[in-house]
Amino acid sequence: MTWTAILAAAVGCYLLKLAGLSLPARVLDHPLVERVADLIPVALLAALVAVQVFADGTRLTLDARAAGLGAAVVALLLRAPFLVVVFVAAATAALLRLVFPGW
Amino acid sequence: MPDPAPDPSDPPPAERRAVVRDSLGVGIATGLYGVSFGAVSVAAGLSVLQTCALSLVMFTGASQFAFVGVAAAGGAPLSGALTALMLGTRNTLYGLRLAPMLGFRGWRRPVAAHLVIDESTAMSVLRPTRELARTGFVATGLSVFALWNLFTLAGALAGNLIGDPRTYGLDAAVGGAFLALLWPRLGDRRNRVVAVCAAAVALGVVPVSAAGVPVLVAGGVAVLAGILTRSATDRTELPGR
Numbered sequence: 001m002t003w004t005a006i007l008a009a010a011v012g013c014y015l016l017k018l019a020g021l022s023l024p025a026r027v028l029d030h031p032l033v034e035r036v037a038d039l040i041p042v043a044l045l046a047a048l049v050a051v052q053v054f055a056d057g058t059r060l061t062l063d064a065r066a067a068g069l070g071a072a073v074v075a076l077l078l079r080a081p082f083l084v085v086v087f088v089a090a091a092t093a094a095l096l097r098l099v100f101p102g103w
Numbered sequence: 104m105p106d107p108a109p110d111p112s113d114p115p116p117a118e119r120r121a122v123v124r125d126s127l128g129v130g131i132a133t134g135l136y137g138v139s140f141g142a143v144s145v146a147a148g149l150s151v152l153q154t155c156a157l158s159l160v161m162f163t164g165a166s167q168f169a170f171v172g173v174a175a176a177g178g179a180p181l182s183g184a185l186t187a188l189m190l191g192t193r194n195t196l197y198g199l200r201l202a203p204m205l206g207f208r209g210w211r212r213p214v215a216a217h218l219v220i221d222e223s224t225a226m227s228v229l230r231p232t233r234e235l236a237r238t239g240f241v242a243t244g245l246s247v248f249a250l251w252n253l254f255t256l257a258g259a260l261a262g263n264l265i266g267d268p269r270t271y272g273l274d275a276a277v278g279g280a281f282l283a284l285l286w287p288r289l290g291d292r293r294n295r296v297v298a299v300c301a302a303a304v305a306l307g308v309v310p311v312s313a314a315g316v317p318v319l320v321a322g323g324v325a326v327l328a329g330i331l332t333r334s335a336t337d338r339t340e341l342p343g344r
Contacts, residue, residue, distance in 0.1 A: 005180030006153055009170060010160035012184070013191035017163075018216035020198015021207065028199050036329035039297050040322060041193045044186065045165065045285035046298035047305035047321030048172055053278040055309045055317070057177050068275025072282050081132065082283050086139050089279025093272030 064103040068093035122235050126226050126242035133164075133222050134250020136280075140167055141258020143277050146268030147175035151259040158255040162248060163220050165284050166190045172277050173315040182315025189322050197224040204228060204236045218244025297328045 028034050053065045071092035075085045097103050137158060144154040149171060157167045166187035173183035198219050204227065207215045218240065227240035268274060288294045301324040305317040312320070 002149065002153060002174070002180050005184040006149075006156055006170070007160070009166070009184035009187040010157065012188045013161045013163055013166055013194070014217060016188070016191045017194045017198055017219040018213060020195035020219060021202045021205075021212050021216050023195075023199060023202075025199050025203060028196070032329055034196075035332060036326050037192060037196050039294070039325035039328050040189060041165070042285065042288050042294045042297050043301035043321050043325035043328075044169070044190050044318060045281050045288075046301040047318045047324075048169055048186075049278050049281045049285065050302035050305050051176065051309065051314075051317050052172055052281060053275070054306055055176065055314075057314060058310055058312070060306060060309055064272065065275040065278055068272055069278050069282065072279035075279075076283060076286050082280075083132075083136050083139070085283040086136065086276045086279045089282075090272035090276035093275035094270060095272075097270065097272070 064093040064096040067096050118235065119238055122230070122238045123242045126239050127246050129222050129226055129243050130246025130250055133247045134254055137251040137254030138258035139276055139280060140164065141255040142262035142268070143168070143273055144171040145259045145262035146273045147171040149174060151263060154259040155252065155256055158252045161187065162217060162251070163191055163194055168277060168280055173318065175274070175277070176314040178315025179313060182313070182319065186315065186318050189319070194219050200224070200228055201240070204233065205240060206233055215240070218248060220244065220247065222247055293328070293332065297324060300324050
């Protein structure tokens, strides 16, 4: 099942790329298509951040991951590069769990 | 890459070298974070082979992180696949903008399509000539592809050795990675509103749905916002007509 999903999603992602290089550019001329297409990554990424940090299965939780996200925000405000942001988020959560096991 | 025949329309070699140098820099920086993808993916329960297959065949970072993020939350693989595909739609937009710039025909087009990602688009779309756009696209795309896959494998192997990923905060790393991908778009006020609404909707849906579904529901916020902002713009434009 996991393999099926991986291959279907991977091939689908490739076809989405190929469609972009092959379709006539005037598809983008429709303003609604362009706006929704610009907003979809924003909505999905924001939802992924929220669910990744504040959900555990079907429960809402507040734990060391929230502190990690806070640290990531600080790193981003300081214009840290991607890898540093990811590292700071992980290190913050790891340190908190070291001090408060079970968090 | 073979040297092209000298042609008066070719950009000066120095200009080309500068584009290649910048592209390789982006390629190295991006490829390195394949380590975090590899580690997060095996922590989410995927095998090393599945992790490498995602980087080789899917090859678009945000979709890959989304797929394993849903898997980590215990979501159905189908939800992960749908989320990955929805995030992959932005590569279609990149392709639409790149196609006239790059002008690839024949066998080059399906090969180039695999390299259409955030970074290769950013490094080619603003070039003054087709040659420089192609140089930026190919140099960035190929260097990211090679290093992203190499470091995915390294991260996946290391991730398997280190035990419980929560000890190292790897579960928090995913949230940080998504936020870093989202951050550059938050300068725009409408994007900030959409982001906050989407996050709130997703969290509201969490207690009443299977893992993976909240993110898909939040995608609806984008569609709704797209429709609503059109009617708002239409109204403000009316008096001017």
